Amino acid sequence: LRVLLQFANLEIPEPKELKILIQGFGAVGAHAAHQLRERIPDAKVIGVSDLEGYLFNESGLPIDELFELWKGKQVVTNNYFKEKIITEGYRHPSKFSTNRNNLLLENAFCLIPAAPVFNYLGVRSAESPSMTVDRMGKWSLIVEGANTYSPDPNRKAARTRMEQIVYREKGVMITNDYLVNSGGVIFAAQEHIIKSPEHLQIPEDLLGNREGVEQWLKDHSKEFSSISKQRLKAGDKYREEVIRRNMIEHVNLLTSNPDMLPSTAAESISLQRLTAKENERTAKEIMIPIPTIDIESSIQQSAELMIEENSGIVAVLSQNKLVGVVTDWDITKATAEGLSNINLEQIMTKNVIIASPDFSVLDIVRELEQYRISAMPVVKQGKVLGMVNSDLITQRYILEYLKNH
Incomplete structure (x- = not known):
C-alpha cells in the first residue's frame, strides 16, 4: 500500500x-x-x-x-x-x-x-x-x-x-465485509464439499417418525462427530487461505489502479470469483430436464409432448437408450411435406451431438458453436440425463453479468 x-x-x-x-x-x-x-x-x-x-x-x-x-x-x-x-x-x-x-x-x-x-x-x-x-x-x-x-x-x-x-x-x-467475513459461508459449504456418506442418510422409512429419527441420530452420533471434525478442519484451512488470498488480490488491485476505490475492487474480485466458480461447473450441475418419447410414437404425439413440456426438442428412445432427437423444426418440415402419419424414426436426427455429464461450460459453448446447434442432450452410456442449451447459458451467465454491470 x-x-x-x-x-x-x-x-x-x-x-x-x-x-x-x-x-x-x-x-x-x-x-x-x-x-x-x-x-x-x-x-x-x-x-x-x-x-x-x-x-x-x-x-x-x-x-x-x-x-x-x-x-x-x-x-x-x-x-x-x-x-x-x-x-x-x-x-x-x-x-x-x-x-x-x-x-x-x-x-x-x-x-x-x-x-x-x-x-x-x-x-x-x-x-x-x-x-x-x-x-x-x-x-x-x-x-x-x-x-x-x-x-x-x-x-x-x-x-x-x-x-x-x-x-x-x-x-x-x-x-469489505464479503472479502474478510466469509467464514460462515465457508464452513456451511463444507457440508456440500465433504458429503455425508449414504449410510448416514436418514432412512426413508423413518421420515416423519420423530422418535425414530432421534434414536437413529443417537445411534450414529460417533460417525456424525467424526465427519463434523473433518469439516471443521477443512473449513479452518480453507478460511485462512481464502481470506488471505482475497486481501492480497484486493491490495494488488488498489495499488495497480490508483483511481480505484476499495468497494469497486472488492466487487471486481467477487465477480471474478463467481465467474470462475461457474466456469468450473459441469453439464450435470446446470442441465435441465428434456422430454423423452419412444421411437414408435407418432409425429402428433411428439408435437403434443413439445407443447405440454414447452420444449423445442425431444429425445427419442429405444429400450431406454438415446437413438435420436426430434426438434420443432423437424415436425414443422414433415407436416409441410405431408408426412404427418409416419413415425419418428423417419424424421429424427440419428447422429446426435451429445454432451457428457462432465463437460464444462466452455466445452458446452464450443460444441454448440462448432455444430451450430442450440441444444443437446446430456448422455451417459446411452442414458439421457437432461439437456443443455444456448438459452440456459445466456440466462445463467450473460444476463447475470449484465445485472451486475
Missing part, C-alpha cells in the same frame, strides 16, 4: 501497541474480540459499543470478561457500567457513554464496524450516518464485520463519497 501517496507514511504497530475499536459488540463483534485475544494476545481492544452505549479504556478493555457477559446478557456496555464502573466512578480506568456512536470519535489503528448499520461513516449528516467523516477518529484500517453492501444506487453513491474521503484523502484502508 505504501506505493500509494495516501499510504506513504503507513506504519504497522507492534502487537502490544495494536489498538482496536469494535462498533457493535454482538454476534460478530464479540467473537471478533475473542478471536483477537487468541490470535494476537498482546493487542488491545480499547473500545466497544452496543445498543446501550460504548465502553472505552485506552489501556485495553477486559475482553474475556465482556465476552462472558455478552454470552449471558447479550448487551454488555450498560451492564458492565452498572456492575463494575458505577461503584468506583472516575477512578475506574474504563469509561462509559450512552451515546454509542461517539465510539467512532476515538483513535485506534483499526476500526471493526460489526453493527447492522449500512452507513457507519458518511459525508452528509442528512444521511444519518453513525459518524460523519469530518468528525471520525484517526485510524489506519477498517475491517468490516457487518454487511455494508447495497445495490441501491443512492446507497452506492453515498458509499463512493465516503470512500473518496476516508480511503483516498485520509489514507484509511477499507476491507
Whole structure:
C-alpha cells in the first residue's frame, strides 16, 4: 500500500501497541474480540459499543470478561457500567457513554464496524450516518464485520463519497465485509464439499417418525462427530487461505489502479470469483430436464409432448437408450411435406451431438458453436440425463453479468 501517496507514511504497530475499536459488540463483534485475544494476545481492544452505549479504556478493555457477559446478557456496555464502573466512578480506568456512536470519535489503528448499520461513516449528516467523516477518529484500517453492501444506487453513491474521503484523502484502508467475513459461508459449504456418506442418510422409512429419527441420530452420533471434525478442519484451512488470498488480490488491485476505490475492487474480485466458480461447473450441475418419447410414437404425439413440456426438442428412445432427437423444426418440415402419419424414426436426427455429464461450460459453448446447434442432450452410456442449451447459458451467465454491470 505504501506505493500509494495516501499510504506513504503507513506504519504497522507492534502487537502490544495494536489498538482496536469494535462498533457493535454482538454476534460478530464479540467473537471478533475473542478471536483477537487468541490470535494476537498482546493487542488491545480499547473500545466497544452496543445498543446501550460504548465502553472505552485506552489501556485495553477486559475482553474475556465482556465476552462472558455478552454470552449471558447479550448487551454488555450498560451492564458492565452498572456492575463494575458505577461503584468506583472516575477512578475506574474504563469509561462509559450512552451515546454509542461517539465510539467512532476515538483513535485506534483499526476500526471493526460489526453493527447492522449500512452507513457507519458518511459525508452528509442528512444521511444519518453513525459518524460523519469530518468528525471520525484517526485510524489506519477498517475491517468490516457487518454487511455494508447495497445495490441501491443512492446507497452506492453515498458509499463512493465516503470512500473518496476516508480511503483516498485520509489514507484509511477499507476491507469489505464479503472479502474478510466469509467464514460462515465457508464452513456451511463444507457440508456440500465433504458429503455425508449414504449410510448416514436418514432412512426413508423413518421420515416423519420423530422418535425414530432421534434414536437413529443417537445411534450414529460417533460417525456424525467424526465427519463434523473433518469439516471443521477443512473449513479452518480453507478460511485462512481464502481470506488471505482475497486481501492480497484486493491490495494488488488498489495499488495497480490508483483511481480505484476499495468497494469497486472488492466487487471486481467477487465477480471474478463467481465467474470462475461457474466456469468450473459441469453439464450435470446446470442441465435441465428434456422430454423423452419412444421411437414408435407418432409425429402428433411428439408435437403434443413439445407443447405440454414447452420444449423445442425431444429425445427419442429405444429400450431406454438415446437413438435420436426430434426438434420443432423437424415436425414443422414433415407436416409441410405431408408426412404427418409416419413415425419418428423417419424424421429424427440419428447422429446426435451429445454432451457428457462432465463437460464444462466452455466445452458446452464450443460444441454448440462448432455444430451450430442450440441444444443437446446430456448422455451417459446411452442414458439421457437432461439437456443443455444456448438459452440456459445466456440466462445463467450473460444476463447475470449484465445485472451486475
